[in-house]
Amino acid sequence: MKRKSRIKNWLTGACALLAAAAASAAPYPSQPVTLVVPFAAGGMTDVLARQLAKTMQGQLKQPVVVDNRTGAGGVIGGEKVARASADGYTLLVTTTAHVVNPAITKQLPYDTEKDFAPIAMLARTPNVLVVNPAVPAKTLQELLAYAKRSGSLSYGSAGVGGTTHLSGELLASRSGAPLLHVPYKGTALALNDLLGGQIQASFVDALTAIKYVQSGKLRAIAVSTRERNPMLPDVPTIAEQGVPGYETEIWIGFYAPAGTPPALVERLNALARESMSEPAFIKLLAEQGTTPGDMDAAAFREYVSAEIRKWGDIVRDAHIVVQ
Structure with a gap:
């Protein structure tokens, strides 16, 4: 009986491993995708995320859901994505706050540069x-x-x-x-x-x-x-x-958890750029003073790194108290 029990347990474990292997080998996407927006519905970030979700859903043939996770200046939503599996199913659409937070928050629950893979800039606006x-x-x-x-x-x-x-x-x-x-x-x-x-x-x-x-x-x-x-x-x-040298800008970025395969990042970058360049949406953005982004993943990664340092300098020069 003990031998039969061991065989049964072994077979159960083997089946589980085979199922996991099959799931990991499934073509992307094989399940719904979530776009985490760390701000309330109705703002610019939400509008862009929903446009992106519509394009992705049409191209990927899987549901793409926008999840508004508000609070802490974008940190709550950011943490959800930073801790998610790097498989392309949990992604982040967020504002410039993402690159500012390292300068104004003493203890972030993630490393903004190390825990995310920048995918694409969606749009920029004053x-x-x-x-x-x-x-x-x-x-x-x-x-x-x-x-x-x-x-x-x-x-x-x-x-x-x-x-x-x-x-x-x-x-x-x-x-x-x-x-x-x-x-x-x-x-x-x-x-x-x-x-x-x-x-x-x-x-x-x-x-x-x-x-x-x-x-x-x-x-x-x-x-x-x-x-x-x-x-x-x-x-x-x-x-x-009367305030010479003053300049700030808001931009919306698209990110995956760190470790997401480069080929998947490139695919998502292409989808994002396609979404933002739809003629009707470009017209909508232009009518509202907004320019769509159009960077490849490598250029956006360098831009994000530069922005983290730029906003750090602004926070320091403005004597803003770190929270």
Whole structure:
């Protein structure tokens, strides 16, 4: 009986190993793919992720699900992907916050450079400094003067560590204006309070901001990039309104866990670039002041590495306190 039991156990184990081997040998993808977005639904990151999911699902013939894992400035969603298997089934779509977090967070639960494989840049856009129409300012200098007279000006962001947060911190450090940061779990939540008057201002990605500016629900004060945005030609940059050298930009990146096979990274890069270059989507992005990304995986990997160092310098120069 003992011998039969041993044989049975051996056969069970062998079957399990064969099943695992068969699964690992299955062509990619053989199961649903999850795109983790570490911010709330409705913002720029979510819009791009859902466009990417639509393209991937059509090409890969498997369900591609967007999973909004909010919190901690993108860290919660990032950790989920960093700890996932490097098999292409759990991927990350996130903002510039991903490369800023190493500079502002003392103890990240992952290494931003070592624990992720950069796949592709999806899109880039300026931040727009917008205010509730009740705020008595139409130019940056009027807004800064109002903040100084009032003792503070509250501005919302999509979360601690993103460019919508650091754009305000950099402006405060360069201008001396008392700007009070109010973090939210995503752009949509910050906009709700801005529209309702609970906060006075916000830095918002152009893709999201333009429709509110054009409808008159929000007033655009300045754009954060070096040059004006074609969709907001009458809105001056922060630099040309008396803060020389000021420049920030938001971009959305696509990542896999470290160790993902290079051939799979290249395949996903091709899918991402195809998705962002669909004519109807390019038109949509252009109408909202946003440019699609078009880097190969190697170029994007180098870009991510450079951005980590760049934002580290900005955080240091702006004397931002590490959380």
